[in-house]
Amino acid sequence: RQKQKERFWGKVSLGQSTSFGSELAYGSAFVLGKYSEDLSKKAIGGGSNFRFVYGNEQIRQLEVVLSRGKEANAILVGEDGSGKMDVVLDFARDIMNGYINPALQHKRVMSFNTKSFIANMRSKQELETALIRLMNDAVKAGNVILVIEDLPGFIRSGLALDSDVMSLIDPYLAGTTIQVIATADNARYHQFIEPNNAIMQRFEKVVLTEPAEESLIRILEEVAENTERRNPIYFTYPAVTEIIRSAQNYFTDGVMPDKAIDLLVELTPSMLSRGGHLVKKLDVLQFVREKTNIPVGNITEDERERLQNLEGLMHDLVIGQEQALDVIANAMRRARAGVRSMNRPIGTFLFLGPTGVGKTETAKALATVFFGNENAMSRLDMSEYQGDDGLNRMIGGMDGTPGVLPVMLKEQPYGVVLLDEFEKTNPKVLDLFLQILDEGIFHDAQGRQVNGRNTIFIATSNAGAGEIREAMKAGVELETVKKEIIDKIIAGGKIKPELFNRFDGIILFHHLRQEDYEQIAVLMLKKLQKRLREKSINLIINDAVKDAVLFHGVDPDFGARPMTRAIQEVVEQKVAEKIIGGKLTQGASLEFTYDDFPELKTLQSVSVSPLDEALSQIPSEPVVGSPQPPTP
Template structure:
């Protein structure tokens, strides 16, 4: 209207907004109606006013302000609007329109106009029109790249709001951040905006640093410090993480979808935890769901929420709050087929709509499903020397069809086969587990030394090709931790003592 880029009918008119909260505050229904009638008469007499009612559903008794006050002035308003004495613009959400307007008197006199989210270019224009005031208040200056990044990154990563609102919020926060950290009369750059978005979402949006680049190139090495063996699994996952950080992947799908197949105790969950630590920054970034709890159709509502209910879904709410995370779906084969169908859209489109209509973004999530399905067949084939790729294809076209439909299996970026652990690998795992025991002992001011003979003894006790590393955990508990507990409680140990785990997994103490 300021630029006169409007139809002739509304040119040279004033835009006046009605404050619904002021209209309804501290009054009865009769008082609110009297106020509204007086306002409408004044607008009609002026003749050159376009009347703006923001949040018109507040005027309906069952909505917003009206519900609180027990007031409904929609009938009175509808009478004036039906007379056509002045132009009215009103706004509401799709939900507000469907719940409160469409079946009320206002629904008969108001023409519905759907307003879509702005395009990126339009949102940048809005920011350009608003940036001057923000610059003046914060005493900083915005580069064009910063405005562009505010729009692009908010559209990509902030899904609770739409453009331009989300970008305006990022612009304001970026200005405050730069004012605080760099001082006045400084430039807000694109990297500053990316840093704010990264803080809000936990998603790395800034440029890859040299240190991060080195870390990404050494992912396999870092993962093998925690996961023994399983070279193929580690390599597949590391490649997917590098593609994701370099943005050489589809931006409309999750970072990666993997199906981990293998017997119990061979490192499937441990590899998932390692990914959470090395790529996402900690195990708290791992969302773990036991799919054996979703063996009937009602499990869908537990995951995405019950329509019409206040509660949110376990899955959708967890990912909404932590979009940059690892989603671990344990024992996937035990879930109901309808629950599996729910994940088809997630694997393919990277999005899922919850029970209240919010679109949850999975494009910054790694999804790992674990399964024991077909593991006996896999181990037989590995022992027979069959190549892993041949085993994988046989599984897809045979054994796995008992549990998953072909279109479900095709959604995975990789079906990763975990083989049984060897005796030597079990010994290495014993070393890793004892490393954690060592940290606990050193925290008490003593040293803990593990001899090779102790590892051999534990490997003899804890090796079981059928159950993987789990028997080793019990062996260390029985043979090592029980001894340590007795020594500590007997008050015979002193600071700087050396505890040596030697032959037969027996502990001897050397005093300082």
């Protein structure tokens, strides 16, 4: 660069000086100058990182569009931080240096400060008068390329004063006297620009996509070098590449290279505060783990033990269903070992079976054991999205209304998403999940990419429940008729065959055994016992209260699902009456007897257990999926 300055006669140096003749040839944009910045003068300084990262493609696209005979306007579309204004600045620099189509020589790139302009307007009339004067002034100058940063924001600001600014500038866009470069992020482009055919006809879209990995490494190396010059810290090459990889895989907001640069900048003070001066790959992984709570980096001894015993830990919460637990545990180990594809979700499973046999409980158990908290599971009732507005509610609307799934994944990018009653949703929503289950990403209604690659998706369905029941009555092992059951579901049109193929595992859930119901009752009563213990009341769990729950809480068609309501209506109600009546105080013990449940006496007289009465038509083969009480 110093040698370039010394060679004042060179093309680049001469190009950076405006000739006396060109000053006389074009007019001055006095009004525009009040609300704009001359990027042509700013471009005389050092170059941006854009060309270094992306290359010349978008800059050349601008040159082609703006060299047209009419409607020579372009709109740059990309996420915030993708370098839209860097493209414009490098374009202005090419004009100054003479590396441009002759039709664009001597042009001045003026950035219109729309925020300052709007802030000074007090009425619709004042805004429209000033805007027309500004546009006329730019036309009279004869060599202005006008830059409108955040065009959708400018349109919205005008509407706040009841003014349609696009209708005012449209005649200028259609003519040949001025060229316009506008910018927009993906969301606002899809919301405000794309639906407007009049605007779309005036602008050629130029899209900024994320740069290639080689370019990202080069820019991160430069950022690392700048950081090293300012701080007593050094980055190894593996650390730089890991920063890029982690930013892409574990941070959902923002775009590259901004995400990687932000990660490097945040990592620096964290390392220095711990006395570290040499950043290695493991340091990056440790920082990512602390920031995101995602288990990356070396596996600790505690984590190793938990991973090796996932099946056993889940069996403490779920009875049976060895196949389901084995498939899930193996997927979790692959994910943690780093051998899974990072371009897909952690795992995708379809649980098929009757209501109330533990499909949801299995998903909760996975969240508890692998992610450390049952709250790591988010649930979507897919039957709520079967209407015509189902897709809009799922991914958001064109009016800017956020979609439930993008919000869910943004708030909890690492966890379990339960898609309950999957087959009952709108076909368009099912088509959306064709992409999500395969690639782990999708776009919301505003065009923003949503990342679900750090998520486990579990879909549940009652489809095939009748076939499962018939197979069990016939004493047939379900695995032997699994394909037949799936084929019947496909033939019924509930789930497409290509959707079945997107799941890592399809698991059939059996009906519950009689002893499973007893254990579920004990488990739920223990939860009530724990809540009462917090009030210094000791609930004694005996056969009487257990039989009452089983009598009221078991339904052959709904499995164990009614049991929660039974505990509320049969047990909690009696506890509440005793507390309110002053018969049960803090420090007391409560033990129910069969006298408290008259409905059980008839069964006792004929020596029939409450559970036998409720389950007289339930098969006795070993089954799966019921919650198991913890060890007392």
